[in-house]
Amino acid sequence: MTVRRSYGQYCAVARGLDVIGDRWTLLIVRDLLLGPKRYKDLLTGLPGIGTNLLAARLREMTAAGIIEWTELPPPAGSSVYQLTDAGLALEPAVTAIGRFGARFLGEPRRDDVLLPRSYFVAIRSAFRPGPAGRPETYEFHVDGLVFTVTAKPDGCSTREGAADDPDAVISTDVATLNALLLEGLSPQTALADGRAQISGDPAALDRFTGMFALHPAAAVDRSGA
Amino acid sequence: MTVRRSYGQYCAVARGLDVIGDRWTLLIVRDLLLGPKRYKDLLTGLPGIGTNLLAARLREMTAAGIIEWTELPPPAGSSVYQLTDAGLALEPAVTAIGRFGARFLGEPRRDDVLLPRSYFVAIRSAFRPGPAGRPETYEFHVDGLVFTVTAKPDGCSTREGAADDPDAVISTDVATLNALLLEGLSPQTALADGRAQISGDPAALDRFTGMFALHPAAAVDRSGA
DNA sequence: CGGAATCCTCTTCGATACTG
DNA sequence: CAGTATCGAAGAGGATTCCG
Numbered sequence: 001m002t003v004r005r006s007y008g009q010y011c012a013v014a015r016g017l018d019v020i021g022d023r024w025t026l027l028i029v030r031d032l033l034l035g036p037k038r039y040k041d042l043l044t045g046l047p048g049i050g051t052n053l054l055a056a057r058l059r060e061m062t063a064a065g066i067i068e069w070t071e072l073p074p075p076a077g078s079s080v081y082q083l084t085d086a087g088l089a090l091e092p093a094v095t096a097i098g099r100f101g102a103r104f105l106g107e108p109r110r111d112d113v114l115l116p117r118s119y120f121v122a123i124r125s126a127f128r129p130g131p132a133g134r135p136e137t138y139e140f141h142v143d144g145l146v147f148t149v150t151a152k153p154d155g156c157s158t159r160e161g162a163a164d165d166p167d168a169v170i171s172t173d174v175a176t177l178n179a180l181l182l183e184g185l186s187p188q189t190a191l192a193d194g195r196a197q198i199s200g201d202p203a204a205l206d207r208f209t210g211m212f213a214l215h216p217a218a219a220v221d222r223s224g225a
Numbered sequence: 226m227t228v229r230r231s232y233g234q235y236c237a238v239a240r241g242l243d244v245i246g247d248r249w250t251l252l253i254v255r256d257l258l259l260g261p262k263r264y265k266d267l268l269t270g271l272p273g274i275g276t277n278l279l280a281a282r283l284r285e286m287t288a289a290g291i292i293e294w295t296e297l298p299p300p301a302g303s304s305v306y307q308l309t310d311a312g313l314a315l316e317p318a319v320t321a322i323g324r325f326g327a328r329f330l331g332e333p334r335r336d337d338v339l340l341p342r343s344y345f346v347a348i349r350s351a352f353r354p355g356p357a358g359r360p361e362t363y364e365f366h367v368d369g370l371v372f373t374v375t376a377k378p379d380g381c382s383t384r385e386g387a388a389d390d391p392d393a394v395i396s397t398d399v400a401t402l403n404a405l406l407l408e409g410l411s412p413q414t415a416l417a418d419g420r421a422q423i424s425g426d427p428a429a430l431d432r433f434t435g436m437f438a439l440h441p442a443a444a445v446d447r448s449g450a
Numbered sequence: 451c452g453g454a455a456t457c458c459t460c461t462t463c464g465a466t467a468c469t470g
Numbered sequence: 471c472a473g474t475a476t477c478g479a480a481g482a483g484g485a486t487t488c489c490g
Contacts, residue, residue: 005463005480008273010333010403011343013255013319016326023246023482030238039453048233050483055454064329079453086328093321094238100314101241104289108235118236178235230461230482248463264472275464280473304472 019064020090024049024057026097029083029090031117032067034147034160036080047113066090095125114174116142119181120149120158123212127156130211138208139166143174151211168204172196180205181214244289245315249274249282251322254308254315256342257292259372259385261305272338291315320350339399341367344406345374345383348437352381355436363433364391368399376436393429397421405430406439 007014020026024046031037031045043054058081061067066087071079083090098121108114120140135152139162148163150156163169172180176195179185187205190196198205232239245251249271256262256270268279283306286292291312296304308315323346333339345365360377364387373388375381388394397405401420404410412430415421423430 007252008334008336008338009252009343010330010337010339011255012323012326012330012347013343014252014326015329016322017251019326019329020322021246021248021251026242026246027232027234027239030236040451043453048483050485051454052456052484053482056481089325089328093318093325096318096321097241097245098237100318101237101239101244103311103314104240104244105235105237109233111233112235113233114235118234118238122237268472273464275466276473277465277475278463281462 016093019066020093022057022060024053025061026090026094028054028057028061029066029087030094030121032081032083032087033091033094033121034117034158036070036072036082037160038078038080042081045115045117061087094121098122098125108178114178116145116147116174116177117160119174119177120147120160122214123149123181124156124158126212126214127151128211129153129155130207136204136207137163137166138204139163139169140177141169141171142177149208151208156211166200168198168200168202170196170198170205170208180209181212241318244291245318247282247285249278250286251315251319253279253282253286254291254312255319255346257306257308257312258316258319258346259342259383261295261297261307262385263303263305267306270340270342286312319346323347323350333403339403341370341372341399341402342385344399344402345372345385347439348374348406349381349383351437351439352376353436354378354380355432358432361429361432362388362391363429364388364394365402366394366396367402374433376433381436391425393423393425393427395421395423395430395433405434406437 006018009015020029027046028042031042037045039054039058042058043049043051046054058067062069062081064086065084067081068084069079069081130151133153135150138149138151140147140149145160146162147158147160148166149158150163172190172195176185176190180187180190180196187196187209191198191202191205196205231243234240245254252271253267256267262270264279264283267283268274268276271279283292287294287306289311290309292306293309294304294306296302355376358378360375363374363376365372365374370385371387372383372385373391374383375388397415397420401410401415405412405415405421412421412434416423416427416430421430
């Protein structure tokens, strides 16, 4: 409807920002990096976006060719938005901004919301291949959402949805997940306290947290408020 | 004055966007990657920004700690803005967005403006080390701006300002620079037509364009990194 | 019920004018 | 030169309503 606003510069950075520079756009991409999502999934996963703005962004992103609308095959059959190849090409940008933003993360603020999806995107670029064991698959249930993490010696992948044949299934809440990944909470403590449950290999949570130590070592807290 | 708007998500990507997500911010960073700039330099280098918005952005970026205000040593003595270490950490993000944006670049549109600074940021990530010769320094004069490019076997650096002891000094306009880098215009033709002048080693412009082939063909998908 | 379009208020943007 | 002040236009954010 509206003519897309452009910086009007013949520059790859400016042109990229013409496409992804609007508010919320890159956060929609972040969530879609974990797989296709329904409108409602995105809406509830991005508190504050407002339904009109989400609809507008999805329209613009579709027009730009970075997402597409499709229907999942039966039995799901739901209509979803997913990244195109051009949209997948945004992962390095999301990662780079995340690395930059990590230095401003500090401690959670009072009115910060913790979103499970964010962690399963973040760990992709925080993967430290362990002692080169065999590939391992974890299924996480966090606050009603389900994620699959597959760790191989040469990298890891994450997506939203259930795993085929996981080595372990871990259930927890996002606060505990944050504590495990960013605050050094030990898996033993989390399990003993009942903040996390595991079925399958009981040592899997240990190996998981070891592979994804996100502790902001060089974090410079500069939160203005 | 205004409370900075935040996504309110405890997520490195969202926090990063809280800092750099506002309109124009990342383009200011792009220009500052070439070195310190005065207010006026930024204003004229970013057509359309508007002086109040530039002032607001510089204030916010200073508060966030990604730029700082300083005075250049005599004899220049001008007051300038420059990136802090935290601001320099944005180069990977700028590069990643540039790689993504390259696929939307196409041909210049009627109302696109060509900005010399953009090219000297872009070539940083398009450097293909040549046949490992000795380091070479080029000084460019483009539409009243001066740039220094230093190419070494293991990388290249670019900055705004005159070179100390350049191997060649090249004068041209931004349209010709664009044609040389993106449209395959041959240096011989450019020099013969008088669209570019060179002093020093006359073959230097050949070596330069060879090192920085940005042609869409070569620019498309270098996403291996 | 999921997927939006509409309405309304508030903030931000962009351009111009003006000041130290 | 380096900003501040002002103002109309556009965009963001929230609630409600509509559509299938």
